Amino acid sequence: MTEPARYLRTVVLPLDQLRHFPGNAKRGDVPAILDSLRRNGQYRSLIARQVDEEPLTVLAGNHTMMALELHGPGDCGQPVKTSRGERPCAICGNDQAWELTARVEVVECDDDTARRVNLVDNKSAEKGTYDRDALAELLSYMDDDLGGTGYSDADVQLLIAPPPSLEELADTYGDPEADDFWPVIRIRLSPEERDEFLGLTADAPGKEDTDRFRYLLGLARGSA
Numbered sequence: 080m081t082e083p084a085r086y087l088r089t090v091v092l093p094l095d096q097l098r099h100f101p102g103n104a105k106r107g108d109v110p111a112i113l114d115s116l117r118r119n120g121q122y123r124s125l126i127a128r129q130v131d132e133e134p135l136t137v138l139a140g141n142h143t144m145m146a147l148e149l150h151g152p153g154d155c156g157q158p159v160k161t162s163r164g165e166r167p168c169a170i171c172g173n174d175q176a177w178e179l180t181a182r183v184e185v186v187e188c189d190d191d192t193a194r195r196v197n198l199v200d201n202k203s204a205e206k207g208t209y210d211r212d213a214l215a216e217l218l219s220y221m222d223d224d225l226g227g228t229g230y231s232d233a234d235v236q237l238l239i240a241p242p243p244s245l246e247e248l249a250d251t252y253g254d255p256e257a258d259d260f261w262p263v264i265r266i267r268l269s270p271e272e273r274d275e276f277l278g279l280t281a282d283a284p285g286k287e288d289t290d291r292f293r294y295l296l297g298l299a300r301g302s303a
């Protein structure tokens with residue numbers, strides 16, 4: 080019998096009072112999360128579990144914590160470039176006195192629920208799908224300044240002009256024929272060799288190079 084997680088409080092804590100969830104299976108894009116934190120700030124709290132006197136264990140937000148560790152204490156020396164100029168890093172404010180902290184929602188739960196929360200928090204993000212039109216519209220408000228969105232210019236291009244699907248290719252070019260997949264031989268000949276080829280294959284049943292080549296193969300086998 081497992082109990083649901085119970086919310087206790089929200090606090091700002093030094094990272095050394097937190098520990099990562101042991102065995103977290105997700106491998107996230109930490110530099111991309113750090114980009115987002117610098118641009119957008121820590122808009123979502125870490126979720127950490129309190130167990131007696133042990134350090135708080137981060138159930139959800141382990142990659143946000145890694146990104147903060149990557150940032151490190153003090154001034155990162157990297158102001159944020161926006162389409163309207165530079166502004167301070169949203170994590171440290173480019174302040175040398177900034178201490179390595181994170182906002183944390185502290186919960187209480189049993190081992191089983193702790194594992195479930197860790198698993199579902201990683202899984203639910205990847206299980207979703209996108210409304211591409213809604214996504215394209217949201218990105219269109221970014222005015223070519225994609226910092227802190229997690230999207231690159233290439234992502235946006237793909238969204239605006241996605242490569243054609245197999246169905247669309249079939250509509251345009253027709254269904255593939257079996258011989259579309261046959262090997263192709265390209266050969267370069269002197270004009271004399273070309274004339275000889277045409278002369279030797281003048282009696283071929285067709286006038287295409289393929290017909291002539293098959294006829295020539297027949298001659299070589301002694302069957303034409």
Ligand SMILES: [Zn+2]
Nearest residue numbers: 155168170171
């Ligand atoms: Zn910074």
